[in-house]
Amino acid sequence: MHASLRFLLCLCLMCATLTGRAAPVMLDGTAIYQIDVPFKGSSAAQRAADAGQRLQQAAQQGLPAQSVRVVDSELGTDLMLGDTYLSTVFDSDAAAAGLPRTELAQQQAQAVAAALSRYQRAHSEEKLWLGVLYAALTLLAAFVLGHLLNRTYRRLHALIVGASRRSMRKLEHRTHHIVRAAPLLQLLGGLLRLGRLLLFVLLLYLTVELLLSYFATTRPYAGRLLGWMLAPLQQGGLVVAEQIPKLFFLAVLIIVTRYLLRVIRYLFREIERGNLRFEGFYPDWARPTQKIVSFLLIAFALMVAYPYIPGSESAAFKGVSLFLGVLFSLGSTGAISNLVAGVILTYMRAYRQGDLVRIGDSQGVVVSHSLLVTKLFTIRNQEITIPNSVVLQGHVTNLSSGGASRGALVSTAVTIGYDTPWRQVHALLLEAAAQTEEVLKTPAPFVLQTELQDFYIRYELNVYTDQPQRLPFVLSALNASVQDSFNRHGVQIMSPHFFDRARGPVLTPPEHWYEAPARRPEGGAE
Numbered sequence: 191m192h193a194s195l196r197f198l199l200c201l202c203l204m205c206a207t208l209t210g211r212a213a214p215v216m217l218d219g220t221a222i223y224q225i226d227v228p229f230k231g232s233s234a235a236q237r238a239a240d241a242g243q244r245l246q247q248a249a250q251q252g253l254p255a256q257s258v259r260v261v262d263s264e265l266g267t268d269l270m271l272g273d274t275y276l277s278t279v280f281d282s283d284a285a286a287a288g289l290p291r292t293e294l295a296q297q298q299a300q301a302v303a304a305a306l307s308r309y310q311r312a313h314s315e316e317k318l319w320l321g322v323l324y325a326a327l328t329l330l331a332a333f334v335l336g337h338l339l340n341r342t343y344r345r346l347h348a349l350i351v352g353a354s355r356r357s358m359r360k361l362e363h364r365t366h367h368i369v370r371a372a373p374l375l376q377l378l379g380g381l382l383r384l385g386r387l388l389l390f391v392l393l394l395y396l397t398v399e400l401l402l403s404y405f406a407t408t409r410p411y412a413g414r415l416l417g418w419m420l421a422p423l424q425q426g427g428l429v430v431a432e433q434i435p436k437l438f439f440l441a442v443l444i445i446v447t448r449y450l451l452r453v454i455r456y457l458f459r460e461i462e463r464g465n466l467r468f469e470g471f472y473p474d475w476a477r478p479t480q481k482i483v484s485f486l487l488i489a490f491a492l493m494v495a496y497p498y499i500p501g502s503e504s505a506a507f508k509g510v511s512l513f514l515g516v517l518f519s520l521g522s523t524g525a526i527s528n529l530v531a532g533v534i535l536t537y538m539r540a541y542r543q544g545d546l547v548r549i550g551d552s553q554g555v556v557v558s559h560s561l562l563v564t565k566l567f568t569i570r571n572q573e574i575t576i577p578n579s580v581v582l583q584g585h586v587t588n589l590s591s592g593g594a595s596r597g598a599l600v601s602t603a604v605t606i607g608y609d610t611p612w613r614q615v616h617a618l619l620l621e622a623a624a625q626t627e628e629v630l631k632t633p634a635p636f637v638l639q640t641e642l643q644d645f646y647i648r649y650e651l652n653v654y655t656d657q658p659q660r661l662p663f664v665l666s667a668l669n670a671s672v673q674d675s676f677n678r679h680g681v682q683i684m685s686p687h688f689f690d691r692a693r694g695p696v697l698t699p700p701e702h703w704y705e706a707p708a709r710r711p712e713g714g715a716e
Contacts, residue, residue, distance in 0.1 A: 194533065205261045213238035215277070222305045223298045225277075226286040245302065248274050255306035267295040269302065272344030276302065312409075321404035325382065328404075331396040336559070343386045347379065354378055422553050429500070436498040441500075447491040452519035454483055457507070470508045478536045514567065525562065529576035532561035542580075546590040546598070549581055553589075555659050569662050590658025597630045600664050604672060605646040605684040610641065612647065618679060619651040624670035628664050630654040646684035 213235040215222035221247070225238045248271045250590050257272040266280040279298065286289040302443040311317065346376075358371040402412035430437070458480035460471050498504075536559075541547045547566070552574050554566030564581055566574040590598045606615050614638045623635035633654050640647035651672065655664045676683055678700055 214242075215247060216242040217246065217305045218309055218407075220308075221410075223301045225283065226279075227282045228561065229280055237277070244274065244276050245305075248272075248276070249306055249309045252310075252616075253306070255303040257311065258299045258306070260292070260299050263668070267291050269295060269298055271302070274414055279361070290615055306327070311661075323659065324404045325401050328397060328400045331354075332393060335393060336601065337391055339386070339393070343382070347382050350377060351375060352384065364365075376479070433500045436500065439498050440495055443495055445492060447487065450487060451484055454480060454487070456583045458483075472539065474542055478533065481561065482533065483495060527579045528562045528577045531582040532559075532563075534582060535559075535578055536561075538585045541588050544590075544659070545588055546661055548587040548589060549576055550584050552576065589661060598658040598661060599652055600655055600661060601650055601652050601669060602628075602668055602672065603640070603648055603650045604664060605643070605648050606681065607646050607684045610681055612649075613681075615647075615649050618675045618681060619649060619672065622668065622675040623651060623653045625675070626664070626668045626671045628655050628657050628660060629668065630656055652662075677703075 210226050212226045212232075214224045215571050216222065216236045222242075225234045225241070228234050229237065252275065253271050259270050261270050266278045267285075269276040270280050270462065277298075279291055279295040280293055283564070287294050289297075324661055355375060357369070358374050361374075362371040397473065399412050445716045458476040459466070462476035463470065464473055535541075535679040535690040539696065541556050541559070543556050547553070547556055549564070549566070552566055552568070554572075554574060555574070556564065556567040557567045562578060564576050564578060568574060604615075604619070606612075620635055623629055624631075629635065633647050635651065635653040638650045638652065639647055640650045651668070653664075653668060655661070657664065673683070
């Protein structure tokens with residue numbers, strides 16, 4: 191009969207626990223007894239929490255366990271600790287437990303007395319110092335184990351990697367370098383480091399768990415530590431499990447997009463190399479067009495992927511996306527204008543890399559032309575960066591467009607008096623052009639009479655060079671040849687500044703061409 195009654199009691203307690211009605215009375219993180227039913231508006235959980243709080247306060251005050259007693263009252267049987275009230279056993283509690291009220295109260299009193307005795311022993315000074323000793327020994331053992339683990343890892347790493355290096359090199363040779371040994375060795379080393387990290391985390395967890403269990407105050411947290419560590423992993427696992435279909439779709443989308451980008455890169459590379467041709471599509475358009483098409487493809491893939499990104503439907507994700515969109519819109523106005531201008535300049539073919547151009551007040555060789563900026567390298571070894579929007583708003587003078595094939599034009603001008611026959615001047619200028627290096631014979635140089643002034647005629651010498659990047663140097667050499675030719679034949683180059691000077695040509699005879707510190711070229715040539 192007694193066994194049957196106990197079975198019924200356990201069954202009632204189990205049912206109450208499953209239905210969420212039972213609540214334990216706790217002391218120092220340990221359940222003492224439980225309350226199964228509410229009473230006059232107070233739930234079972236509230237009654238258990240109040241009783242546990244009073245019991246905790248009494249234990250901290252050091253009330254002896256022998257002072258636990260049972261006192262009958264008008265409403266039920268009170269559980270007292272000396273003169274401190276703990277809780278009351280009502281008839282409804284006895285009915286739920288299937289025991290007489292007094293017997294149930296006595297059982298709870300015995301449980302409280304035993305719990306107080308354990309509490310007093312656990313919080314004694316002797317237990318505290320013993321816990322400190324155990325904690326010191328545990329820390330020492332953890333340090334020794336960590337040191338041994340580190341040394342063991344180093345030996346195992348050297349042994350395993352050394353043994354695997356030869357076999358992986360053989361595999362690389364057999365697969366004709368399709369399978370590389372270096373990435374495999376890096377992967378093996380990474381797995382070994384991951385194993386060491388997991389062992390250190392396990393050692394750390396066990397050390398903290400033991401340290402918490404040595405002291406009565408922290409002992410309740412020792413059992414919860416594993417739950418605190420596993421709860422985020424469990425929650426993350428559930429989230430990942432729910433998002434597996436979406437993640438699978440994103441993986442397929444990423445793979446397809448990646449291979450499409452490879453196909454696009456291959457096609458435009460063939461166009462750039464000239465292996466694939468389309469009427470009206472120039473090879474120098476291939477690279478910028480590839481970037482534009484790749485960007486549009488990635489943007490389309492992001493639009494398709496957005497609804498499948500985990501958390502994209504949450505208000506926080508939408509708020510962050512909106513905030514980033516506003517920041518991008520406010521901060522990218524200039525960048526977008528430069529980008530559009532870069533695309534227009536690319537398809538206008540105003541210049542290419544290596545051309546000598548003049549953009550506004552800047553002149554130099556185009557060393558880089560991206561969708562945002564154009565970079566020029568000047569004769570003074572300066573690199574000038576010009577936004578494409580500025581280039582598009584102004585005008586561009588390409589000084590070397592087709593210079594390698596047709597020749598870039600170089601011009602210089604002189605003013606000669608009317609007393610010198612113009613045919614002689616033409617011959618002198620053409621002679622100077624013929625004596626200048628880096629000047630092409632074909633197309634032939636030519637002379638133009640551009641102005642008839644009051645006291646002189648302005649002659650313009652035009653020559654071609656196949657070195658457009660060296661236009662300033664070619665012009666300087668051409669001017670030097672012009673001076674030598676005119677001085678050699680005794681013809682003065684006029685200027686308004688000579689108007690009031692004494693008669694007689696202002697010349698530099700050939701015998702004075704190499705006055706110090708100038709040096710005559712080797713061979714004695716003029």
